[in-house]
Amino acid sequence: MVVEEEQDEDRAQCRTSAVVVTRPATIDSSPVQESPFSNYLNTLSPIKSAKAANVGQTFHGINSSPIVFASPTISSQRNNIHLKRIRMFESPNDVRKDDPTDSCQRSKELVDLCGNASDDVNKEISDSKDMLRVQSCSSSSIVDAFLADPFEADCTKFTHSSGRQVNCSKSTLDFDHEGDSTKGSEREGTDLQHVSPRRSSPDADELFSSDGPAVGAEEYHGIGPSFSVRCDVPVGDLPIDDGGDQSGIDPVLDIKGGSHVGPSPSHVLPPRDPFQDSEVNENPGEDASGSLRLLDDTQHREVLYQQRFLLRRCLRFDDMFLDDSSNSLGPMSNDVNSLGSLAVEDLGNLDLSEETSTFIKPSVSTVISVITGPEGKRSAITTSKPSGIGLHLNSIVGARSFDSRETICMKHESDNHGGRDSIPVGAGTGILLDKNATFPHDVVDPHNFTNAQEHYGTPHDKRMIPLGFSETEFAQTTAKRRRKASNASDTDGCKRCSCKKSRCLKLYCDCFAAGLFCTEPCACQGCLNRFEEQDTVLAARELIESRNPLAFAPKIVLSNKELDRTIGEDGIMSTPSSSRHKKGCNCKRSMCQKKYCECYQANVGCSDNCRCEGCKNVFGTKEASLEGTGNVKLAMGGTYSRDHLMPPTPSFQFSDSRKGLQRSRLAIECPSPNSSVKLGAAGWSREMQSEVSKESSTLETIADFIDSDFSEKADEFAPKHDSLGGSSNLAPLSSPTTMKSSSESSKTEPTPFTICYGGGHPPSRFLWRGGSLETPGIVSGGEKSHLDDNPGGKVYGNLEDDAPGVPKDVPSPTKPVIVGSPNRKRVSSPHKQVQECRINPSTALRSGGKFILKAVPSFPPLTPLLEPRSNTSEPHGPP
DNA sequence: GAGTTTGAAACT
DNA sequence: CAGTTTCAAACTC
Ligand SMILES: [Zn+2]
Ligand SMILES: [Zn+2]
Ligand SMILES: [Zn+2]
Ligand SMILES: [Zn+2]
Ligand SMILES: [Zn+2]
Ligand SMILES: [Zn+2]
Numbered sequence: 079m080v081v082e083e084e085q086d087e088d089r090a091q092c093r094t095s096a097v098v099v100t101r102p103a104t105i106d107s108s109p110v111q112e113s114p115f116s117n118y119l120n121t122l123s124p125i126k127s128a129k130a131a132n133v134g135q136t137f138h139g140i141n142s143s144p145i146v147f148a149s150p151t152i153s154s155q156r157n158n159i160h161l162k163r164i165r166m167f168e169s170p171n172d173v174r175k176d177d178p179t180d181s182c183q184r185s186k187e188l189v190d191l192c193g194n195a196s197d198d199v200n201k202e203i204s205d206s207k208d209m210l211r212v213q214s215c216s217s218s219s220i221v222d223a224f225l226a227d228p229f230e231a232d233c234t235k236f237t238h239s240s241g242r243q244v245n246c247s248k249s250t251l252d253f254d255h256e257g258d259s260t261k262g263s264e265r266e267g268t269d270l271q272h273v274s275p276r277r278s279s280p281d282a283d284e285l286f287s288s289d290g291p292a293v294g295a296e297e298y299h300g301i302g303p304s305f306s307v308r309c310d311v312p313v314g315d316l317p318i319d320d321g322g323d324q325s326g327i328d329p330v331l332d333i334k335g336g337s338h339v340g341p342s343p344s345h346v347l348p349p350r351d352p353f354q355d356s357e358v359n360e361n362p363g364e365d366a367s368g369s370l371r372l373l374d375d376t377q378h379r380e381v382l383y384q385q386r387f388l389l390r391r392c393l394r395f396d397d398m399f400l401d402d403s404s405n406s407l408g409p410m411s412n413d414v415n416s417l418g419s420l421a422v423e424d425l426g427n428l429d430l431s432e433e434t435s436t437f438i439k440p441s442v443s444t445v446i447s448v449i450t451g452p453e454g455k456r457s458a459i460t461t462s463k464p465s466g467i468g469l470h471l472n473s474i475v476g477a478r479s480f481d482s483r484e485t486i487c488m489k490h491e492s493d494n495h496g497g498r499d500s501i502p503v504g505a506g507t508g509i510l511l512d513k514n515a516t517f518p519h520d521v522v523d524p525h526n527f528t529n530a531q532e533h534y535g536t537p538h539d540k541r542m543i544p545l546g547f548s549e550t551e552f553a554q555t556t557a558k559r560r561r562k563a564s565n566a567s568d569t570d571g572c573k574r575c576s577c578k579k580s581r582c583l584k585l586y587c588d589c590f591a592a593g594l595f596c597t598e599p600c601a602c603q604g605c606l607n608r609f610e611e612q613d614t615v616l617a618a619r620e621l622i623e624s625r626n627p628l629a630f631a632p633k634i635v636l637s638n639k640e641l642d643r644t645i646g647e648d649g650i651m652s653t654p655s656s657s658r659h660k661k662g663c664n665c666k667r668s669m670c671q672k673k674y675c676e677c678y679q680a681n682v683g684c685s686d687n688c689r690c691e692g693c694k695n696v697f698g699t700k701e702a703s704l705e706g707t708g709n710v711k712l713a714m715g716g717t718y719s720r721d722h723l724m725p726p727t728p729s730f731q732f733s734d735s736r737k738g739l740q741r742s743r744l745a746i747e748c749p750s751p752n753s754s755v756k757l758g759a760a761g762w763s764r765e766m767q768s769e770v771s772k773e774s775s776t777l778e779t780i781a782d783f784i785d786s787d788f789s790e791k792a793d794e795f796a797p798k799h800d801s802l803g804g805s806s807n808l809a810p811l812s813s814p815t816t817m818k819s820s821s822e823s824s825k826t827e828p829t830p831f832t833i834c835y836g837g838g839h840p841p842s843r844f845l846w847r848g849g850s851l852e853t854p855g856i857v858s859g860g861e862k863s864h865l866d867d868n869p870g871g872k873v874y875g876n877l878e879d880d881a882p883g884v885p886k887d888v889p890s891p892t893k894p895v896i897v898g899s900p901n902r903k904r905v906s907s908p909h910k911q912v913q914e915c916r917i918n919p920s921t922a923l924r925s926g927g928k929f930i931l932k933a934v935p936s937f938p939p940l941t942p943l944l945e946p947r948s949n950t951s952e953p954h955g956p957p
Numbered sequence: 958g959a960g961t962t963t964g965a966a967a968c969t
Numbered sequence: 970c971a972g973t974t975t976c977a978a979a980c981t982c
Contacts, residue, residue, distance in 0.1 A: 577977065585966055586976045625967095664964065673979055674963045 574600035582607030583618035585629060590615070593630055628660075634680045635660050658703070662687030670695035 573588075575596060580586045582596050582605040589596045589607055595615070596607045606614050622629045636656040659677045662685055668674040669692045670684050677684045683698020684690055693700040 575977075579976065580966095584976080586978090588978080591966095622966095629966095661965090666964075668963065668979090672963085674965095676965075679979090 574602075576601035577605065578603045581605060583615065585622060590618070591630070593619075631660070633660050633676065634658065634682055657682040658685040659687065663690050664688070665690040665693070667691075669693060670699070 575582060575587045575589045577587045577600075580590075582590050582600070582602050585591045587596075587602070587607060589600060589602075594607075595609050596602055596605045606618075608615075619630065634657050636658070657680070659680060659682055661676075663670060663675045663677045665675045665677075665688075668678075670678050670688070670690050671694050673679040675684075675690065675695065677688060677690075678695050678697065681697055683703055684693045684695045684700035685698075685703040686700065688700045688703075690700055
């Protein structure tokens, strides 16, 4: 059934493009609500069925969790499927470009895949435990996060499987690579078949094996399954008419709540209604809108697709924003929207299962985007979301950084591939939309295509890709290509890993570390960090988290103090300065002037956490930090080393550090239009949350956002939190369980900083996929905002890290999550977020700035949820 | 593109 | 927790 529907959808997409997304939800209090979305889904029939099926699968959620979230998550599989679909469809435009027919074919393929998936899904669904998490891709997600937690739809994956994955624990890396490229296919097969667990498991087992412990499968299960859907909503998005705001609210979002049920739709897409709305907002007139509305079933389908796209977009949210800003595309908004929409879609897909969907809602907002026709250009906007997103953070970050670059990358990729590079997120890795592009791209595509395309160049093509295998394969190949091409340039944002021995299941792998699945651009060998291997990934993550709960937490955080200072004073400036590497570097020979230094690489100054020798970090020396926070400012001011020191390398893309500064400033000052905020990754966020709560108290997660503009400008300066970018690829977060354990361990985290994302392209390393909670991160803690400073717009999460206990804000999390549509704003939580938002919501976001999320309590939504979420959330990640 | 350097992650 | 090894990116040539 599903398949059929999908097909239809595909077709529809082909036909039309636009979509709207929506999202979010919110949720405050009741995360659970079902969302309209779900209802919506139901209506859609096909989907529904699928969803239902899906729902079952996974997760259980964690347990603990709450029920609220409880909703089942969508299984990753579903997501995958969806993704696939999405990819296929990605953008009508793409399709068109490529060939409609092709697209259709692809869609079919997808469908097939889906079918397989669906089966799995169904199984999962039966379980219904899973929760979906929604990862918002982006920041927006914050809300999502909350909501999402449950869903993590994210693009990527679902995690549903986690349970098994857990089991897998053993495997390990060893695999050797089994052929890289092949892997995909092989694995996929399995994957598809069994959703859960890992077929790949073997490998995974090996990897994990050591860990053995790793995970209790059981625990994971809970986790795994859940999905999270993230909807990232870029803050930036917001704007749009629609709704932003409204969207914020999004009833739609609710989807999840019910998990299933209806709610999801909201996120996902609201079906028609949302669309319409959205459409209307932006351009109603335009194709997209029209299409949406018009279409009945098909429309719905389309919508779904779109949603899917959105999801992807979500991932890319940042990008989108960036695009706008950078490109100044007006469309950006669209893109953004699109992202949102995608997210939604995904969610929707997830939702399909409906079950879970409810959760999602909470978050919020979603964005809606509308897309117009294929080329469309327009899009609408959406609102966005929230954030929450955890992943997003990381991803977001990435996205941001990418932004400009991304676009570039995209182009490149596309060029390279000729078209499809991107893999559909859905497909393999989940999220990855594009292989090519960095994450962002992926996301974008769909709707934005046009824009994106324009921006990116070939967007369509890439997007189209689809699916599964081919995707993977594609990806691999393409990735290689890209890599080669882009590799070089991180700048592209496209960067990806090129792991040879770790199978991308260890933190050595930037993708994995960032909670992303490897995509085409990756040149890794024997990669198990694929969507198909979600289980394995999760298991791996869990293991790692068991050892170090904060392992996946953003490395760059803002110190609250600093934040305040900065914010208070300048607002903008500070950010960067305030951002610091959580663990600090240990440089001996690079003097913190090269990217060997994580601090420098993240565009942040060294802090007392650093054990570097001869520190000459342009962004601020260790000494300076010790002296006073003022340093940062100094830096801004030029004082500091930067100017003197020099431009360090490359971290800034800009030649000179100064430039960087300038840019950053610019960024700050001028927020780009789009700033989008990103969210943290939902999945992680949860974890984060838990961690945070446990460990530090507050980590806020972060959110990020990005602006393209910023990114460009700011990027350099902006701290890069983690972004790999790809939102699309987000891996499932680990399950809560892990979190728990982790929490224990968490002790380590020392300083509490908030997380920030810088603009730049952050190495994936910095990205954080945090859980949804983080997204909350978005939360800024109440503190100040902070935001903008970073030119890059990054979001910072504050981590209050350390706060031990509970996240300060946590309580609100839910709210925060809500962020809602707001696109830009994300406010999820009222408090902090608001603050931030207030600052300039739009600007901030747009500016790319950063968002800081402070405190976040991570848990967004339901308190109770918290744990649960955490559980759920974790998984998302990638594996 | 190959080879070296580097410092984090993983391991003991 | 420290020391060592492994790893992949950053950098150099
Ligand atoms: Zn890798
Ligand atoms: Zn990779
Ligand atoms: Zn890989
Ligand atoms: Zn250093
Ligand atoms: Zn340092
Ligand atoms: Zn240093």
